Amino acid sequence: MTRLELRDVRKNFGALEVLAGISLDVAAGEFVSILGPSGAGKSTLFQLLTGAIRGEGEMRFDGAPLDGARFAFMPQRDALMPWRRVIDNATLGLEVQGMKRRAARERVAPMFAEFGLAGFERAWPAELSGGMRQRAALLRTVVQQRDMLLLDEPFGALDALTRAAMQRWLETMWRSHRWTALLITHDVREAVLLSDRIYVLSARPARVVSEVAVPLPRPRTESAELAREAAAIEAGILDTLLGLADPNSRSSDGETK
Amino acid sequence: MLSRRLGRWLRARRSSIAPRKSRKTAFLRAPLCPAGHLPRKGPQGGRSAVATAITKLAPAVLSLAMLLTAWELYARFGDIAPTILPAPSRVLAQAWESRAALAENTLPTISATLAGFACSLLAAFVLSALVDFLPRLRRALFPILIASQTLPLVAIAPLVVLWFGFGLLPKILLIALVTFFPMMVALVEGYAATEKEISQMLAAMGAGRWRIFWLARLPSALPYFFAGLRISITYAVVGAIFAEYAGAAKGLGIYMLSAKNNFRPDLVLAAVAVSSALTLALFGLAVLVQRLAMPWENAKSERAGRDDKAEPSGEGRP
Numbered sequence: 001m002t003r004l005e006l007r008d009v010r011k012n013f014g015a016l017e018v019l020a021g022i023s024l025d026v027a028a029g030e031f032v033s034i035l036g037p038s039g040a041g042k043s044t045l046f047q048l049l050t051g052a053i054r055g056e057g058e059m060r061f062d063g064a065p066l067d068g069a070r071f072a073f074m075p076q077r078d079a080l081m082p083w084r085r086v087i088d089n090a091t092l093g094l095e096v097q098g099m100k101r102r103a104a105r106e107r108v109a110p111m112f113a114e115f116g117l118a119g120f121e122r123a124w125p126a127e128l129s130g131g132m133r134q135r136a137a138l139l140r141t142v143v144q145q146r147d148m149l150l151l152d153e154p155f156g157a158l159d160a161l162t163r164a165a166m167q168r169w170l171e172t173m174w175r176s177h178r179w180t181a182l183l184i185t186h187d188v189r190e191a192v193l194l195s196d197r198i199y200v201l202s203a204r205p206a207r208v209v210s211e212v213a214v215p216l217p218r219p220r221t222e223s224a225e226l227a228r229e230a231a232a233i234e235a236g237i238l239d240t241l242l243g244l245a246d247p248n249s250r251s252s253d254g255e256t257k
Numbered sequence: 258m259l260s261r262r263l264g265r266w267l268r269a270r271r272s273s274i275a276p277r278k279s280r281k282t283a284f285l286r287a288p289l290c291p292a293g294h295l296p297r298k299g300p301q302g303g304r305s306a307v308a309t310a311i312t313k314l315a316p317a318v319l320s321l322a323m324l325l326t327a328w329e330l331y332a333r334f335g336d337i338a339p340t341i342l343p344a345p346s347r348v349l350a351q352a353w354e355s356r357a358a359l360a361e362n363t364l365p366t367i368s369a370t371l372a373g374f375a376c377s378l379l380a381a382f383v384l385s386a387l388v389d390f391l392p393r394l395r396r397a398l399f400p401i402l403i404a405s406q407t408l409p410l411v412a413i414a415p416l417v418v419l420w421f422g423f424g425l426l427p428k429i430l431l432i433a434l435v436t437f438f439p440m441m442v443a444l445v446e447g448y449a450a451t452e453k454e455i456s457q458m459l460a461a462m463g464a465g466r467w468r469i470f471w472l473a474r475l476p477s478a479l480p481y482f483f484a485g486l487r488i489s490i491t492y493a494v495v496g497a498i499f500a501e502y503a504g505a506a507k508g509l510g511i512y513m514l515s516a517k518n519n520f521r522p523d524l525v526l527a528a529v530a531v532s533s534a535l536t537l538a539l540f541g542l543a544v545l546v547q548r549l550a551m552p553w554e555n556a557k558s559e560r561a562g563r564d565d566k567a568e569p570s571g572e573g574r575p
C-alpha cells in the first residue's frame with residue numbers, strides 16, 4: 001500500500017532551480033532512503049513535505065493530497081532545545097499535540113532504556129555526547145506516533161565509529177517497530193544497511209537518477225555473505241554518484257531504473 | 258527495578274517535605290535512576306567555584322587597592338586642600354558621619370531605579386513581542402527608538418522634570434529612556450537568533466506562531482536578554498541619578514548637587530561610592546538571576562571538564 005507519493009515535485013528559490021521534478025513513492029512499513037550529493041536539495045524536499053515552503057507538483061498521502069501533520073520530522077541538526085531537559089525535549093511533540101506535560105513524560109519515560117538514554121532523563125542536552133543527542137532527537141521524533149518518519153541525515157554529524165554503531169542500532173530498532181520512514185543521507189553504506197529502496201538524486205537541480213532496491217534479508221549486520229552483497233550494491237550506487245560528478249558523462253545521465 | 262523503587266522512595270520523601278510544590282513536579286524532580294546527576298554538583302564543585310571566583314577577583318581588588326592608596330598618599334602629602342580633593346579615608350569618615358542622610362537619600366534612588374527599570378523591562382518585553390509578530394511595526398518603531406538614543410540626557414532631564422514634576426514619574430521616564438532601547442534590541446535580536454531547525458520542527462509538529470514564540474523564540478532570546486539586562490541595569494542607576502540631579506525632593510542625585518553647592522566634595526564622593534555600590538549590587542543580582550534562570554548554561558560549562566563519549570551499543574549510563 002502506497003503511503004507517500006510524489007509526482008514531478010519542483011522547487012525554485014528565485015532563479016536557483018533546486019528540485020527539477022522529483023517523483024517517488026513510499027509504501028507502508030517501508031524504509032526508503034534518498035541519497036544525493038551535498039546541496040542537491042534533499043532538505044528542501046523535506047521542507048516541502050512538512051509544509052515549511054511551497055512548491056509545484058503533486059504530493060499525495062494515502063491517496064489524498066498531502067494535508068500536513070502526517071510526519072514526524074527530525075531536522076538535519078538535532079534541534080534539541082538546550083533549555084529543556086532531555087525528557088522534556090522528548091515530550092515536545094506530544095505537548096504540542098496538546099498532551100499534558102506530566103502525561104507526556106509518563107508516556108516517554110519507559111522508552112529511554114530502548115534508546116540508550118536511561119538515567120539521562122533529567123540531564124541537559126549539553127551533557128550528552130553526540131550519539132546520545134541523536135538518539136534523544138530520534139526519540140522525540142518517534143514518540144509523536146505520526147504516520148511516517150522523515151529523518152534528515154540523522155547521523156551526518158557523528159564520528160565514523162559512533163555513526164556505524166548508530167546505524168546498526170537504528171536497523172535493530174526499525175526491525176522491531178517497522179516505521180514507515182524516509183531517510184536523507186549522503187552515506188552510501190548507511191543507505192544500503194537501512195533501506196528497502198534507495199532513490200539516488202543528481203546534484204542541483206535534483207532529479208531522481210536511479211532507484212535501487214535493496215533485497216537483502218534482515219538483520220543485515222550478521223553474515224559475511226550479506227556484507228559482500230551489500231558491498232556490491234554500494235559499489236553500483238557509488239558508480240552512479242561518481243559518474244554524475246564526472247562532467248563528461250553529465251549529458252547522458254537519464255533515468256536508469 | 259532498584260532504580261524504580263529508589264525513585265518512588267525519593268518522590269515520597271520529597272513530597273513529604275514539600276507537599277504543595279512537589280505534586281506538580283514530583284516526576285520532574287525525582288531521579289528515575291540512582292546514578293542521577295546531582296552527586297556531581299557536590300561540595301567540591303561549590304568550593305572550587307568559590308575558589309575560582311576569588312582567583313578571578315583578586316587582580317581587580319588589588320588594582321583598586323593600589324589606586325586608593327596612591328590617591329590617599331597624594332591627597333595627604335601633596336599639599337591639597339580637602340575641599341578640592343579629599344583623601345579616601347576622609348570620604349569614608351565623612352560618609353559614616355552622614356550615614357543617616359546618605360541612607361535617607363539612597364532609598365528613593367533605589368526605588369526609582371527599580372520602578373523605572375521594571376517599567377522599561379515590561380515595555381521592552383511587550384513591544385519586542387509585538388514587533389516579532391508584526392515586522393511592519395518594527396520598521397515603524399525602530400527609527401524612533403534609535404532617534405531617542407541620540408537625545409542628550411543633560412538637556413532632556415530638566416525638561417522632563419519641568420513637565421512631570423518632582424515625583425516618581427519623570428524618573429521612571431528618564432530611566433526608561435536610557436534602558437529601554439538596549440533591552441528592546443537585545444530581545445528582538447534574541448528572537449531572531451532562534452535556530453531555524455527548531456522553529457521548522459515545531460511547525461511540522463503542528464505548533465502555531467504563538468506556540469513557536471513561547472516554546473522556542475522566547476527561550477532562545479534569554480542569553481541576549483541577560484546580556485542586555487547586565488548592560489542596561491548599570492545605565493538605570495546613572496539615569497536615576499541624572500533625573501534627581503535635574504530636580505527631586507530626595508535622592509542621591511539631589512544629595513550630590515547640594516553637597517557640591519556646599520563645597521563638600523567628600524560627601525559628593527561618598528554619594529558616588531554609594532551609587533557605584535548600588536550599581537555593582539544590581540549587576541551582581543542580574544548575574545545571579547541569570548544563573549538561576551539558565552541552569553543549562555552551567556551544565557554546558559561543566560561538560561567541558563568531563564569526558565564521556567557515548568558507548569556505541571547504547572546501554573545508557575553504566
Ligand SMILES: Nc1ncnc2c1ncn2[C@@H]1O[C@H](COP(=O)(O)OP(=O)(O)OP(=O)(O)O)[C@@H](O)[C@H]1O
Pocket residue numbers: 013016018036037038039040041042043044045076186204
Ligand atoms: N530558503 C532558501 N532560500 C534560498 N536558497 C535556498 C533556501 N534553502 C535552500 N536553498 C538552496 O537550495 C540548495 C539545496 O539546499 P538543501 O539544504 O536542500 O541541500 P541538501 O541536499 O540538504 O544539502 P546537504 O546534504 O548539504 O544538507 C542549496 O543550494 C541552498 O543554497
Ligand SMILES: [Mg+2]
Pocket residue numbers: 042043044076152
Ligand atoms: Mg540537508
